Amino acid sequence: MTESELRDLLVELGASLFARGYSVGSAGNISVRLPDGYLMTPTNSSLGRLKAERISKLDLDWRHIGGDKPSKEVFMHRAVLTARPEAGAVVHLHSTHATAIGCLADSGEAAPIPPLTPYFVMRVGRTLPVIRYYRPGDAAMEQDIHEAAKTARAMLLANHGPVVSGQSLIDAVYAAEELEEAARLALMLRGQSPRELTAAQVDDLLSTFG
Numbered sequence: 499m500t501e502s503e504l505r506d507l508l509v510e511l512g513a514s515l516f517a518r519g520y521s522v523g524s525a526g527n528i529s530v531r532l533p534d535g536y537l538m539t540p541t542n543s544s545l546g547r548l549k550a551e552r553i554s555k556l557d558l559d560w561r562h563i564g565g566d567k568p569s570k571e572v573f574m575h576r577a578v579l580t581a582r583p584e585a586g587a588v589v590h591l592h593s594t595h596a597t598a599i600g601c602l603a604d605s606g607e608a609a610p611i612p613p614l615t616p617y618f619v620m621r622v623g624r625t626l627p628v629i630r631y632y633r634p635g636d637a638a639m640e641q642d643i644h645e646a647a648k649t650a651r652a653m654l655l656a657n658h659g660p661v662v663s664g665q666s667l668i669d670a671v672y673a674a675e676e677l678e679e680a681a682r683l684a685l686m687l688r689g690q691s692p693r694e695l696t697a698a699q700v701d702d703l704l705s706t707f708g
């Protein structure tokens with residue numbers, strides 16, 4: 499896709515996420531890898547009302563070279579995109595149920611959301627690390643996120659929200675949506691004993707679709 503098409507898709511997907519309540523106020527931010535740098539949603543912007551021409555552009559050294567001032571979470575996005583060369587985009591949300599799980603789970607806990615459904619496994623994968631709390635925009639989070647992203651497509655920031663990567667922008671958005679739905683199911687089924695996918699079923703999904 500061209501940069502112009504990616505800008506338009508970012509506006510469209512941001513509006514869609516916002517309209518469905520995956521993001522409220524000016525919460526959340528999205529980045530997309532380009533051949534010559536990165537697109538990033540501007541700081542304090544609503545995902546519901548992005549303007550294609552005002553989306554921030556950063557060069558390959560993550561210097562701001564165009565559009566409005568980028569998200570304060572540039573370190574978070576850089577941490578993931580440098581750890582995962584195959585990732586083309588990163589979506590960070592404060593979506594309610596994934597954030598709730600990030601308030602319940604301890605950092606270091608291996609799987610705060612069990613493998614309940616195939617699409618969660620296919621889009622998010624086997625691991626969902628929990629990163630300890632950092633103040634939004636704190637550059638100190640970069641190292642922890644970078645380490646986690648080497649082996650995980652997505653993670654939960656404790657008491658903050660999910661960070662999800664994908665091969666393309668649409669993949670990252672789909673994965674963020676699946677994570678939110680899986681978190682909702684996990685909370686809905688808390689205290690019950692839902693049947694989880696077996697290790698063999700998870701392996702089969704990842705070897706077929708992963």
Ligand SMILES: O=C(CO)COP(=O)(O)O
Pocket residue numbers: 524525526527539540541542543568569570571590634635
């Ligand atoms: O989600 C956010 C902080 O974690 C929003 O920050 P920005 O408005 O700077 O992107």
Ligand SMILES: [Zn+2]
Pocket residue numbers: 525526590591592634658659
């Ligand atoms: Zn945030």
